[in-house]
Amino acid sequence: MRLGNIAFNSPSPINIDDSAKIELRLDLHQSPAELAKSITAPGKVESDRIKVSDHMTAHLSSPDFDITANTPETQAVSGAEPTSWIWTVKPKTSGEHNLYLDLDANIILDGVLTPRTIRTFSKTINVTVTPSQRxxxxxxxxxxxxxxxxxxxxxxxxxxxxxxxxxxxxx
Incomplete structure (x- = not known):
């Protein structure tokens, strides 16, 4: 596996009646700072260096949010341009809640995508949901x-x- 950089945003606070966008970008060549600048969704942007395979799965989950994946969760990683994942999250209740962001490397053996994944990144994103609009x-x-x-x-x-x-x- 190769090394690559990721950047993603952490939205906070979110009004209970609103939705927010979570954007994750992975690139093999851009620096973490360059990649962080490319995130267009509002919120605090974080970056990290991770192990990357040719196919990656990014998954965002939480029981406290309705989550819609706007891009395929499993994607081929390009060596020429960033690979992006985008989700729309809508809170179910107000308060302090967590989103769980995981990236898995999907292994290819002998030219066949094998059902073996390796967790290369896991992050808990804390989000404050405000009730004021209600x-x-x-x-x-x-x-x-x-x-x-x-x-x-x-x-x-x-x-x-x-x-x-x-x-x-x-x-």
Whole structure:
């Protein structure tokens, strides 16, 4: 196996109602810094040097996110240009959650892709999912109900208190 460089982004924080893009790039010739600059998805970019075969599988998983692979997970590695993997992640709940990024080298023996993989990289990506948009959306959709149950009683209390103190001052 040869050595190559990878770079990927760690999105954080993500609003619970939004999705984020995770981008991973692998290249045999670009430096980690050059490869990191090529990541277009927002977030902190990390890089590493790993062992690479002619066919690599990149897998992103987590029980806390709906994950859609936008590129094939198993790809041939080009010696001429970067190989890219892209996923869209949508959080299921707010809080601190982990994404698990794994790269496996797929071995070719005697010209046949053998069902033997070697884990060459594994990383846990910590992602903060914020709940803030949920309250704003709830307030927008239920403003009539909120007005009647919260603001009207507060206004009534304030009016009674003001009226009561005005009557005390007169006597």
């Amino acid at each position: 309250f704003v959306d709830f307030a927008k959709e239920n403003w009539q109900w909120l007005w009647a149950t919260i603001f009207v009683p507060i206004a009534g209390w304030w009016w009674r208190r003001r009226h009561k103190s005005a009557n005390v001052d007169v006597t």
